[in-house]
Structure formats: C-alpha cells, structure tokens
Amino acid sequence: MPADRSATETTIGRDADLAALRHRLGSPGAIAVTGPPGIGKTHTLHALAAGWDGEVRWIELHGVTDRESLVVRLAEGLGVPDPAAAKGDAVRHAIRSRPGALVVLDHAESAPEAVGAELGAWVHAVPQVRCVVGSRVRLDGVAAWPLMPLSLDAAAALYLDRARTVHPDVDFPRRDVEALVLALDGLPLAIELAAARVRLYPPEALTARLPAELGDLRRAQREGTLEAALSASWDHLDGEARDALSAATVLRAPFDVAAFEGVTEAPAEALEALLDASLVALARPGRFRLLETVRAFAAARLDPERRTGIEARHARHVLAVAEPAAADAARSGRWEPVRELGPDLVAVVARGGSDGA
Secondary structure (H helix, E strand, O other), X not given: OOOOOOHHHXXXXXXXXXXXXXXHOOOOEEXXXXXXXXXXXXXXXXXXXHOOOOOEEEEEOOOOOOHHHHHHHHHHHOOOOOHHHOOHHHHHXXXXXXXXXXXXXXXXXXXXXXXXXHHHHHHHHOOOOEEEEEEOOOOOOOEXXXXXXXXXXXXXXXXXXXXXXXXXXXXXXXXXXXHHHHHOOOOHHHHHHHHHOOOOOOHHHHHHHOOHHHHHHHHOOOOOOHHHHHHHHHHOOOHHHHHHHHHHOOOOOOEOHHHHHHHHOOOHHHHHHHHHOOOOEEEEOOEEEOOHHHHHHHHOOOOHHHHHHHHHHHHHHHHHHHHHHHHHHHHHOOOHHHHHOHHHHHHHHHHOOOOOO
C-alpha cells in the first residue's frame, strides 16, 4: 500500500463517511467512493485502509484503458505469478485465497466500463470479496458512496490545520476563513492548495482575488492538482457533454432540468452524464449546481462564438422564471424562490439586462 499521510490529514470532516463505509465493508461486496476532482476520494480510501483489521491490497489504476490492461494491473497488485499472462480466473483465485483482505482500487475512472464488469465478475465468483473503489465517475452495477463537500466547520478546520503547517502561528478571524472555504466549495484539495499560499495571501486577501486565483491554485505544482483531475474528467466527456457543461457555467443559482435544457440546448441525458462524471452536483432533489472550481475550468473552455447566444438564452430563462415567482411571492409572502434566483439576476444585470432577449 502507498505511504499514507497523517490520520488528521485524511479524516478531517470525513468521520461520518468513514463510519458508513466501514459498516458497508463489514459485509462482502464492492462499493465505489465517488465525487468530483479534489473532493478527497483518495484520502478517504487511505483512511479506510489504515484502519482495516487485516490485509490490504492497494491497486492504482492510472493508465488502465481496457479489460486486458486492467487484469494485468490487478494481477500485479494481487501477486499473481507472471501477471502479464494472467487471466481473470487467476485474479479471482488470488482474491479467493485472501479471505478477509480489503482490495482498494483507486482512479477507476480511467476505465470505468472495464472496472465495473470485472467487479461484477468478482462479486459473482468470489462471494467473500470486499472491495472499495475510488472513481470520479459512477461504475455500472457497483453501489456508490458519493462524497459531499466538507461542512463549513470542517472546511475551516482543514484550512487552519494546513495553514499552520506552513506558518504555525497563524490566526485569522473566523469570518475570513469561512468566506474563503465557502468560495472554494468546501473542496479539500482546493482548501489545501489555498492554505499552502498563506504566506502570500491570508484568507481575506485570497477570497478577494477569486476567481482569478483559482487558476493559480489549479496550476500549483503538486501531485493530484485540480487542473490535472479536471482535465482528465473533461477528456472523458463526449462533445455534447462538454458543450453542455461549458454552457451551464452561466447558471449561477441551483437549476432544474428545464433550465439546463433551455440554456444549454442539450438534452437531459447530457445532464445525467455530467452528474455521473461528478462535474455537476446535486443541490437538492430536482436541483443541481456547479462547484466554482468546475465552473472556472469549464467557463475557460466556452467557445466565445457560442457565448452570446448562451447568455441571451440565460437571460430569457431568468426573466421568464423571475416574473411569475415575484408575483407569487407578493401574494403569498414566500420570497425564498425569488431570493434563490438572486445570483442569476445579478449576472443578467451585470451583462446588461436581457442580453438582447
């Protein structure tokens, strides 16, 4: 298993996730820890492995592209003799000979179809298998445990913990730290990268520089940067999903399927693909949102020739929704739907009203 970080580094804000995953792994089967780039999937897997009472086989799937290369990588990780010539049966025999072992597969998004198919064969042929997988995308036939952004308290604690490894005496007003971690969507990797820059930018200064500084954070030279992870997720999308994601960056408030289809001119299936790729987040049932790190990445890839039409459709949608919502609020006194539209209304006004709608 690869060298792990400290227990604190891997578990801040993840105690409930770890408890639930340990409970699930108390029974045989496979489960995938999913989520967007930077959410902490690998750290969570490390924490699970570190606390496992038994043998752990950690297998890194970077570079795997199909079922054949997957079997070779699995055979290597499981100690199968002559792994280059190994077949699936040899891999399953190796698992069967290790009762009680935990098999950890990380970065399964490099070949999700192959991994899903192989895990299906494992569960069928080796009933006692216990396997946990890290993947940015959902795997067919494998139960998913999606990691959510950190809570405000956990995100602030993570920032201060990392900042104090750079400058042990740092102490900032709570409101400044909270404003920064909220702007970073509670993503652990983004928070860690921000904390590493504490000597240059205290929280208040860095928040004021966002989103421009997001590019610098993504380009920070360290393994597993947001830029690399987001690029890999982007590369796995088809053209329709890429166009839809870049167009959806104009939607600032939580949006429904109708808003997505109207603004992006893409079908609901494209939204489903983006959800499966962890590039769109579920705000609540029936409502979706983009994490700011994903928004900044995808917006930079929006074709300027498409922008005018997308922004015009966005303006028409916002005005069409806002007018009846305001009328209903005036009658009922329920202004929450109007307040929720605030970020979209601000964006439309900032661009110059109805954008030609």
